[in-house]
Amino acid sequence: MRHLVDGDALVLMGAALCPATPLLHPAVTGRAVVLPELRAACACAVKQLLTGEPDTVVVIGPAAATGQWDPFGRLDPSVFAPGLPATGHKLLPPALGLGAFLLDQAGYTGRRHLQAVGDDEPVGACVRLGRRLSGTGTKSAVLVMGDGSARRTMKAPGYLDERASAFDAEVERAVRAGDLGALQRLDQRLAHDLMATGRPAWQVLSGAWPGPGHDAEVLYCDAPFGVGYLVAYLRPPAAFIPPRAMYRPGCGANSEHSAE
Amino acid sequence: MSAAAPGGSREPRPTGVLRLGRREFPPGQLVVMAIVNRTPDSFYRPGVTWDPAAALERVHEVVADGADIVDVGGVPARPGDEVDANEEIRRTIPFIAAVREAYPELIISVDTWRHEVGREACAVGADLLNDTWGGWDPRLVEVAAQAGIGVVCSHAGRLPPRTRPFRVSYDDVVSDVLNVTLSLASRAVAVGVEPDRILIDPAHDFGKNTWHSLEITRRLGELVATGWPVLVSVSNKDFVGETLDAPVDDRLAGTLATTAVCAWLGARVFRAHHVRETRHVLGTISVIRGDVPPARVVRGLA
Numbered sequence: 001m002r003h004l005v006d007g008d009a010l011v012l013m014g015a016a017l018c019p020a021t022p023l024l025h026p027a028v029t030g031r032a033v034v035l036p037e038l039r040a041a042c043a044c045a046v047k048q049l050l051t052g053e054p055d056t057v058v059v060i061g062p063a064a065a066t067g068q069w070d071p072f073g074r075l076d077p078s079v080f081a082p083g084l085p086a087t088g089h090k091l092l093p094p095a096l097g098l099g100a101f102l103l104d105q106a107g108y109t110g111r112r113h114l115q116a117v118g119d120d121e122p123v124g125a126c127v128r129l130g131r132r133l134s135g136t137g138t139k140s141a142v143l144v145m146g147d148g149s150a151r152r153t154m155k156a157p158g159y160l161d162e163r164a165s166a167f168d169a170e171v172e173r174a175v176r177a178g179d180l181g182a183l184q185r186l187d188q189r190l191a192h193d194l195m196a197t198g199r200p201a202w203q204v205l206s207g208a209w210p211g212p213g214h215d216a217e218v219l220y221c222d223a224p225f226g227v228g229y230l231v232a233y234l235r236p237p238a239a240f241i242p243p244r245a246m247y248r249p250g251c252g253a254n255s256e257h258s259a260e
Numbered sequence: 261m262s263a264a265a266p267g268g269s270r271e272p273r274p275t276g277v278l279r280l281g282r283r284e285f286p287p288g289q290l291v292v293m294a295i296v297n298r299t300p301d302s303f304y305r306p307g308v309t310w311d312p313a314a315a316l317e318r319v320h321e322v323v324a325d326g327a328d329i330v331d332v333g334g335v336p337a338r339p340g341d342e343v344d345a346n347e348e349i350r351r352t353i354p355f356i357a358a359v360r361e362a363y364p365e366l367i368i369s370v371d372t373w374r375h376e377v378g379r380e381a382c383a384v385g386a387d388l389l390n391d392t393w394g395g396w397d398p399r400l401v402e403v404a405a406q407a408g409i410g411v412v413c414s415h416a417g418r419l420p421p422r423t424r425p426f427r428v429s430y431d432d433v434v435s436d437v438l439n440v441t442l443s444l445a446s447r448a449v450a451v452g453v454e455p456d457r458i459l460i461d462p463a464h465d466f467g468k469n470t471w472h473s474l475e476i477t478r479r480l481g482e483l484v485a486t487g488w489p490v491l492v493s494v495s496n497k498d499f500v501g502e503t504l505d506a507p508v509d510d511r512l513a514g515t516l517a518t519t520a521v522c523a524w525l526g527a528r529v530f531r532a533h534h535v536r537e538t539r540h541v542l543g544t545i546s547v548i549r550g551d552v553p554p555a556r557v558v559r560g561l562a
Contacts, residue, residue, distance in 0.1 A: 022561045032556035080561060083550045150562070159562055225562035 012134060012210055013052040013141045016045035016231070017175065018102060019229040020061055020145040020197070025079040027047055029086055040229040041220035048217070048233045050153020054141035056111040057103060058133055058208075060161040060201045061095030061118035061145035071112040075101050095145040101239040102143065113140075117184065117200040120192075123184055126200050130207020139210035144205045148228020150249070151217045156226020166195050168228035171202065172221050175232050180206045194200065196228070213237045270382040273487030278528060279456040279519035280329065280410055281367045281387035285489075290523060293329035293369060293531040294322035295495065299343075302336045303531055304496045304508055312355060323366060325535040331390055332356055333371030333509045337466070339422050345376045353380045360385035373421045374398035380405035390414075390531075392463060392493075393421040396446045402451050403417055410457030412491055413444035417467015421527040425467050433472045434479045438486065445488055459529060463493040465499055473499035484526030492522045493531035495538075506556050516541045524548075524549065 022028050022044060049057070074089035075097025088197055092100060096114045102135060103112065115133065133142075148171060149164035150157045156164075167190065174182035183206040191199035220231035278285040285291050296318050300307045309315035319330055334351035343351075345530035356368055368394045369388035370381040373396045378389045382403060387402045391397075394416035404411040415437040417428055430436050433449040441460035447457050452554065460481060462476040473494075476483075483490045500514035501507065516537055519530055532538040 023558060028557060028561060030557040031552070031556040034556060034558055043455045081557070157560070225558060 002200065006206075011139055011207065012178065013139055014049055015053045015142040015144055015146045015209070015234045016049040016204055017146065017230055017232040017234070018042040018045060018099070019147045019227070019231070020098050021147065021227065021229065022077075022080045022094065023076050023097065024061050024098055024167055024193060025075065025080075025101055025227075028081040038098035038229055039222070042199075043090065043105060044119055044219055045217075045231050045233045046102045049143060050108055051105055052139070054110070054114055054139050054140065056138060056140045057105070057108060057143055057147065057150050058113045058115060058140055059143045060097035060115050060117060060133075060204050061093060061099055062119050062201050063093035063095060063198075065074075065116065066118040066121055066125070067116050068124055069096055069114040071114055073097070073100065073114065074104070089157075094194055095197075099143050099145045103126045115204070115260075119197065119200060120188075121200045122188060122198075123186075123203050123248070124148075126184045126203035127184060127207030130204040130209070133204070134208040134210060139237055140210060142205060144201050146201035146221070147194050148198060148230060150195035150197070150227045151157060152223040152228055156223070158226075160226075162226070164194050164196075167196055168193070168223070170227075171198075172230055175230065176216050176232070178216060179180065180214070180234075181212065198230075202256060210236050262494065262516070264287055267350045273455075273484060274373070275487050277456055278459070278489045279454065282365065283367060285328075285528065287528070288546065288549075289528075290546055291328045291330045291529040292326060292535055292542065293491070293529055294325075294327035294536050295321075295531060295533050296322070296330050296332050297336075298332060298334045299336050301340055302333070303338055303488040308499045312358070315355055316358060319366075321361060322535045324509040326539040329367040329369050329388065330359060331371050331531055332359070332375070334391075334440055335372070335422070337392065337422065339424065346376050347373050347381050348372065350515055351376065353384055356381055357384040373397050373400060374560045375403045378403040378405075379399065382409060385478050388412065388457075390461075391444075392416065392461075392466065393419075394440060394463065394466070395447070396421055398447075399430060399447045401444070401453060404457075405452035406449070408454065410459065411448050411453050412459045412461050413441045413448060413488075414461040414463040417422065419467045422509055423467060425447070425465075428469060428472070430472065433468065433532060434482050438477055438482065441483070442486060442490070459491045460486065460488045461493060464492065465532040468499075468501040474503065475539050477521055480522050486543070487560060489529060490521070490522075490527045490529045491529040494518045494522065495531060495533045497554045512537065520545055 071088050073092040076087045078084040078086050149169035151161035153163040154160045181204045215235045218232045275287045300310045309318045334348040348546050367387045369390045370386045371390045373393040375397050378400050388410040390412045394414045464473040495515050498513045500511045504514045547554050
């Protein structure tokens with residue numbers, strides 16, 4: 001395994017979008033099975049991502065600062081749930097750690113590139129980072145760990161902000177419509193105010209995406225605890241994918257879960 | 261104290277599974293024993309389950325509330341009208357048979373010191389003999405051994421059954437509790453009781469004043485360290501009442517606080533009137549100890 005370096009070029013096989021909520025990890029939620037539909041949707045998105053047998057999975061997740069992390073790193077659930085045994089792995093920022101966890105769950109053992117993007121990274125830097133990650137040559141897939149607003153309801157972590165639903169709806173629209181360019185127009189200040197922590201990761205994805213248009217399968221879109229969770233699997237336009245790596249159906253009859 | 265010679269084995273026993281009836285309880289799985297009195301005159305809510313139908317209704321309730329064991333007693337611990345073995349049998353045995361029929365898997369304990377009662381109880385399906393008076397009748401444990409069931413080895417402070425402590429003093433009450441209960445446990449093993457079916461009980465308030473009961477609570481870890489599963493019976497007892505200056509119907513909080521301390525210190529079986537509340541206390545302590553994960557955690561993690 002090696003780190004990806006500048007100049008390595010990628011052909012994006014596809015992208016999976018998953019929320020970076022610790023609730024995905026069963027060790028931190030106690031005896032109950034929490035949000036089984038969300039967990040199943042994430043597992044499905046990642047499974048589809050791996051169907052094309054990428055040789056590298058790039059995990060993009062928001063963190064305190066932009067940077068590349070040890071691909072052998074893992075989430076240590078005990079940072080959320082002290083009392084659990086520590087894993088002994090190198091710690092990752094939670095969003096990347098949860099992405100690594102999803103890859104582990106899917107049985108992925110191939111090359112990983114764990115890319116943090118700073119919470120305050122402006123759109124231009126995000127898009128440039130995305131472009132650096134994209135190109136031609138290597139068969140890669142992208143797992144984007146990002147959340148919508150944490151101010152969707154009165155019981156939400158950040159309380160209700162009336163603008164939150166529209167913000168999340170625009171992200172959902174862009175994903176469904178194959179209009180990832182629209183993600184570059186997400187307002188950084190508004191996203192910050194709405195506690196929409198996925199904003200920089202989605203803008204990196206926008207920069208990495210090989211062209212306009214894609215097929216989207218939205219597997220989950222809801223805010224069960226007042227935080228916008230969007231799970232989707234995206235395929236680039238056929239012209240951008242080498243024929244042998246074309247999408248093959250993944251999770252069967254996994255129906256879309258939709259909110260409210 | 262007739263049965264227990266001082267000086268049971270002080271070699272700690274590895275903490276292991278507790279077997280009662282067909283059930284197994286690993287360390288860390290806390291067990292609730294619900295009190296079901298077949299008496300007209302027990303200290304807490306006297307006579308409430310004197311009627312057989314009311315007693316069976318009580319069993320339905322405690323099972324629904326999460327009791328693992330019912331402890332059936334036909335003679336109050338306190339002095340009072342004579343209850344001979346025949347009367348004790350009349351009070352308890354048909355009832356135990358009815359409980360066994362209604363709940364084939366429920367663990368049934370019998371609170372008795374008499375081997376005659378124990379023998380009859382075994383015949384109708386009892387799983388545990390709760391020898392609260394500390395081996396007063398040395399044949400009781402032999403009955404348990406013959407029937408292949410369990411026994412509780414208690415410290416009653418060398419008092420005969422149904423007597424109150426009178427100016428009791430100890431050099432060290434915990435040492436005495438250890439001596440007596442470990443001797444009884446050794447004897448139980450010697451007569452053939454399966455070791456995994458033996459519990460020890462410091463027997464709060466039995467042969468003890470309030471200071472003594474508080475001391476064995478505080479130092480319960482010394483009993484736990486023996487490796488024998490520890491049963492505690494603190495529910496609504498006088499040491500709780502004297503601690504709080506609370507009458508018998510106002511001791512629930514004190515009972516539950518004591519229960520929590522005992523659970524924290526490693527007791528495994530809890531004899532209780534208030535099963536649901538006790539379950540909640542034990543559920544909380546198990547989680548705080550880290551023996552069991554919380555039921556469902558989402559707050560702050562969304």
